[in-house]
Ligand code: SF4
């Protein structure tokens with residue numbers, strides 16, 4: 425269940441927490457695992473954070489083995505997609521007998537399905553408003569099952585809260601890009617964005633071990649926290665990228681030849 429470009433949303437329904445929908449997915453269904461083929465699955469930074477931990481890999485190894493990257497034509501930012509396998513374009517994490525092999529850490533889009541989350545950050549208030557739409561996949565038999573969920577119950581059941589929180593942080597970065605007024609990003613800025621958002625282990629080396637003056641601008645407690653807590657490092661990296669690339673104080677030129685993503 426990826427973020428496919430032509431997702432058949434039910435546009436008439438904007439669901440909030442107490443609204444209900446009818447759905448159940450289980451191995452008894454004829455379509456079971458059918459939706460894990462031939463899909464475009466865009467990964468968010470937090471998806472990668474969870475998947476690479478689950479697989480015991482570094483972010484660099486994960487990105488090389490499982491993803492492709494292109495620069496989005498509108499945003500000018502890197503877009504990371506899961507690399508599908510073989511002529512049937514199977515998700516690499518699908519075991520045809522056992523189902524999803526990364527279930528506890530599967531991407532947010534897989535967890536949220538059959539819903540899709542729409543999040544809008546208001547300009548005046550520092551808060552995100554969300555609603556959900558139903559993805560009407562005609563091949564999905566889960567809609568014929570009798571189980572009724574509220575959106576709130578589904579979010580709890582699928583462990584979506586932390587995914588939504590971390591994706592909203594990433595959303596802030598995307599919004600900063602929109603508001604920056606920068607028409608084109610320099611190749612070094614694109615690499616820096618990729619490093620901070622997706623290649624966290626290399627960002628850690630770059631920031632904490634490399635010849636990086638910014639490290640000395642941070643209070644010791646912050647350095648201590650991001651050195652020892654990967655989720656804190658993840659949040660720090662997104663905020664750092666926002667500040668460095670889109671606040672007009674980017675020092676990307678100073679990184680030339682030093683950025684480990686090169
Ligand atoms: S019910 Fe829908 S989500 Fe579940 S396996 Fe079938 S197609 Fe996929």
Ligand code: SF4
Nearest residue numbers: 460515517518524534
């Ligand atoms: S990550 Fe899991 S649920 Fe998502 S497409 Fe792959 S096998 Fe299916």
